[in-house]
Amino acid sequence: MLSELDFKNELNDRQLEAVLTTDGPLLILAGAGSGKTRVLMYKIAWLIEKGLARPNEILAVTFTNKAADEMKTRIAKMLPECNFHYVNTFHSFCVKVLSASTKENPFIIYDDSDKKSLIKDIIKQMNLDDNEYAPAKISSIISNYKNRMQGPEYIEQTTVESINLANIYKTYLDKMAINNAFDFDDLIINGYKAFKNDEPFADQLRNRFKYVLIDEYQDINTAQYMLVKEICRNNKNITVVGDDDQSIYKFRGADMSIMLRFEKDYPEAKVVRLEQNYRSTGKILEAANALMTNNKMRKKKTLWTDKGDGEKINLMIYPDGKSEAHSVVMKIKELIKKGDFKYGDFAVLYRTNSQSRLFEEACRQEGIPYKIIGANSFYNAKEIKDITAYLHLVMNKKDNIAFKRIINVPKRGLGDSAIKRIEEFAESSEISLFEALEEMIGFTTKQTEEINKFIKLINDTTEIAEIADAYTAVKYLIESSKIKDSFYNEEGELISAEYLNREANVDEFMNSAQDYVTTYEDKSLAGFLANISLQSDLDHYNENEGTVSLMTFHLTKGLEFPVVFLTGIEENIIPHFMSTKAKTQSLSLAGIEEERRLFYVGITRAEKLLFMTYALKRMNRGLMDYSTPSRFLSEIPDDCIKKIEDRKIPPRSLVGTYNKISRMTSLKGQKNMFDNSGMAISEETSFEVGDKVTHNIFGKGIVISSKNGTSKVDFIGKGTKTIVNSFLSKI
């Protein structure tokens, strides 16, 4: 049981006011670390506990699945008997709305790379040059229109380019419709349309959700905003929480002016400001505050703390990116040795994903347990994308993108010309590629045999998916496609060490399907696919895992760490040069302000210790770039910073071959690579596939098969060789 008194002990006056303001529109301007999650949580608990709403009458929208899960868990702790589970991201909310509203075929969610492939096809089909019309660029332009709820008709068709663009956009919409596919933006748009086009259904939902709470409101886009307006049309019990200083997703359509307009949307709105920071010590906050005074487009605010000054920020300068990474890792080691921190307390942050490699290598070199959260996530691994493409084709035989991805994976002897033939046949008969394949004749005997197996595989899996759950279908597909067999050569040996990870990933995918069917009510393949499409790396991130966290500045929003390293604080990295070279001066100013906010988000993640590092030069796409310190560093007051210059280069013996071995054996994404076996040479005379070994002449390598006292080893840079076990030692 909760009482107002409990709340008074747990919340400050401002927070309490926000929690107790139950009715009417409320804007909570919550600075970094000011306890906004806490406020949202208590507010939900209060609504339930006071009987103002039942759990399923509250709609809470968060930015990530992880934030949603966390909120569910924490509320479950406060109110154990209440089953509060309706916390969503905008995207997962829309998936729920759409599966409830449409009785048609389940849709498939295209991710960015599916989307890009489709756009690429369209550009090719229109005989346009894909340098001038770069698919990635077109994709983001289309996305921007969609995020503003604007169809192709909104493109002003004044030039050849704009006419082509409108046509690409139009064709894209048509093809997506044929493929029965939604991209991320479509989920929001169609969620909105479901409200607009089906009044009885919409009213049902509007009546159901008595209270609506939205987190990270500064990063909402126009489409999401319109959706929210639809949901809250009759009901003004809307609470939004945000911080304009932490708006960092403009490239995804986020528009912080929506938040700043809240009081115009709802003139009766109450505004509560949370400015007491509970996370960081004084000098860190002082630096953050000072930095942000340089932004013009913001609501003025100053965070404060009663924690005292704490440590100054350590600024460290290194000769190059490699020594930066190595020194950061050594610093972590040193702090661990002192005993004040554990591995899980550390976060190493960077602006671009490509910076992660050096830190990964340094961690492996020093035996530091680490985890990379982000870009090359599990679901982006080739083999996983291949399996999902199979499943997409199972769901929809018209999905040409999926078809083209896997028609020759594993190799079926169907090369470019065969595919071209299939495409031509499909086009002239106005059918999909898969349907064309089913009808076509005139392949070689070998090809025909493979094609028949392929068609049977897809059709059989379809039948299984119709009668059984997602796990059964996935298992059947993985086993029957022999996808894992293709990782081995004729002798039954792994083709190379890299395939070990692929195999592990395939197994992991099967596990995730099993996991899905045991936790979710909707056990269908469609449900599983939608679920994994909306998952991000961050959702699987567990701060209690006891590893150092490596991730981008963007991903850290909402997280906090005792010790934070902000790395690569250089001009052209942060602010990133892509954000500074806009067409107009005001646009590039906006770009720099967004980068400054991003840096601010990084700074405000730190609780106790904050390090900033930069290197004087670093490798970039094979070329050496000479760097200057970020302009943002000069915006931080001198007395917040302690400068340490370290020109030491890591010991020679540690550089070199190690980089390569770590890359070859690196597991994608989530896998924790910590191996505490250390460097001791074992007495073992037999090896297992996957063992890391060294040889006096050939150096380091990975065992890819082992029998009769000899092992076949994939040596770094030297190819595979069969070696008598006694000449090998395990690392």
Place this chain on the structure above:
DNA sequence: CAATTGACCTTTTTT
């Protein structure tokens, strides 16, 4: 005609 190798080109952040 499929598979393999070598030349070329890229520039960020992600639900």
Place this chain on the structure above:
DNA sequence: AGGTCAATTG
């Protein structure tokens, strides 16, 4: 450095 695409090989 790493991925993509055209020329080259088997």
